[in-house]
Amino acid sequence: MRSVSAVAFSSSANLGPGYDILALAHTSFFDRVSVREGSRTRLFCTGIPQEIESNTAGRAVTAMLRALDVRAELEIHIEKGIPYGLGLGSSGASAVGAVTAASELLGLSLSGEEIVRFAMQGEVASSGAAHPDNVAAATFGGAVAVLSDGPVVRRIPVHSAFRFLLIVPGQQREGKTRLARSLVPRAIETGKYVRNSRRLASLILGLSSGDRELLREGMNDEIVEPSRSPLFPFYWRIKEEALALNAAGVCVSGAGPSILVIFDERTDVSGIERRATSILESFGMSTRTVRAVSAGGAAIEEPGIVS
Numbered sequence: 371m372r373s374v375s376a377v378a379f380s381s382s383a384n385l386g387p388g389y390d391i392l393a394l395a396h397t398s399f400f401d402r403v404s405v406r407e408g409s410r411t412r413l414f415c416t417g418i419p420q421e422i423e424s425n426t427a428g429r430a431v432t433a434m435l436r437a438l439d440v441r442a443e444l445e446i447h448i449e450k451g452i453p454y455g456l457g458l459g460s461s462g463a464s465a466v467g468a469v470t471a472a473s474e475l476l477g478l479s480l481s482g483e484e485i486v487r488f489a490m491q492g493e494v495a496s497s498g499a500a501h502p503d504n505v506a507a508a509t510f511g512g513a514v515a516v517l518s519d520g521p522v523v524r525r526i527p528v529h530s531a532f533r534f535l536l537i538v539p540g541q542q543r544e545g546k547t548r549l550a551r552s553l554v555p556r557a558i559e560t561g562k563y564v565r566n567s568r569r570l571a572s573l574i575l576g577l578s579s580g581d582r583e584l585l586r587e588g589m590n591d592e593i594v595e596p597s598r599s600p601l602f603p604f605y606w607r608i609k610e611e612a613l614a615l616n617a618a619g620v621c622v623s624g625a626g627p628s629i630l631v632i633f634d635e636r637t638d639v640s641g642i643e644r645r646a647t648s649i650l651e652s653f654g655m656s657t658r659t660v661r662a663v664s665a666g667g668a669a670i671e672e673p674g675i676v677s
């Protein structure tokens with residue numbers, strides 16, 4: 371019985387003002403999803419729901435089969451390498467890995483944007499919303515912008531000077547993204563919209579050109595992050611201290627609580643790791659820090675490759 375495996379990396383969505391628009395795939399963690407044909411569609415995983423429609427991978431694959439009118443019963447094995455409920459795109463990566471592997475197994479030759487279209491349906495299982503950003507980054511790799519509901523996705527070049535630090539608090543909360551999305555205001559003042567839009571432009575230009583001042587200014591958000599502050603009260607202190615230690619940019623990773631720091635050779639990364647650990651300790655939390663680079667997109671694993 372042929373089995374196909376795919377790997378999909380962790381990601382940080384929003385990047386400050388890019389709510390549901392921008393995301394960055396990084397090498398911090400990855401999921402591996404293996405798919406083979408079976409007698410009935412089943413999920414094999416631990417720690418996350420095993421009911422098809424409650425798991426982002428199962429929901430995404432069944433959405434794909436239904437949309438393409440493909441008759442298949444699939445056994446989906448999920449090896450969770452990305453800790454979930456922490457803002458690292460864990461739910462999205464599983465969906466992308468499952469759709470990528472199933473497409474290969476069934477010879478569907480889906481495009482990247484078609485993979486995103488189905489994988490984002492999977493996100494309804496985790497957050498109640500089909501947000502496309504994490505799955506776009508996990509599919510295409512690097513930094514991405516989702517340009518329309520099509521979805522139309524384009525990669526944003528990331529200057530080689532930039533590296534990434536993930537600060538991961540020991541604070542997993544069930545349904546965190548669903549709650550975080552409920553806190554986002556439904557209406558905003560025009561001035562906030564204009565300032566955030568300017569930052570979005572600065573962020574994209576700074577990330578691709580290597581202009582750290584544009585990036586630092588761009589990675590600020592006065593709409594979504596403040597509305598979610600109660601979920602990560604430690605964030606603002608860590609951000610302030612990381613910028614003082616010359617970070618090139620700091621934001622909440624996705625819906626949090628993890629924090630993404632973009633750094634270069636001018637940044638005191640070890641100092642940021644120490645200060646963040648101390649601040650989180652004062653909140654009674656453990657800390658995990660991971661240094662990473664831009665990750666590639668979802669990839670089919672060749673049989674026999676031991677990773």
Ligand SMILES: Nc1ncnc2c1ncn2[C@@H]1O[C@H](COP(=O)(O)OP(=O)(O)OP(=O)(O)O)[C@@H](O)[C@H]1O
Nearest residue numbers: 425426454455457458459460461464496547624625
């Ligand atoms: N395949 C899956 N992988 C991870 N979580 C899943 C999966 N399927 C369903 N879930 C559920 O989704 C929730 C985690 O998703 P959530 O969106 O809250 O966090 P995240 O995806 O880890 O981070 P973020 O989306 O903020 O980047 C958990 O409640 C988990 O049980």
Ligand SMILES: N[C@@H](CCO)C(=O)O
Nearest residue numbers: 383389390501624625
């Ligand atoms: N854009 C989504 C990302 C979740 O990782 C949100 O912030 O709710």
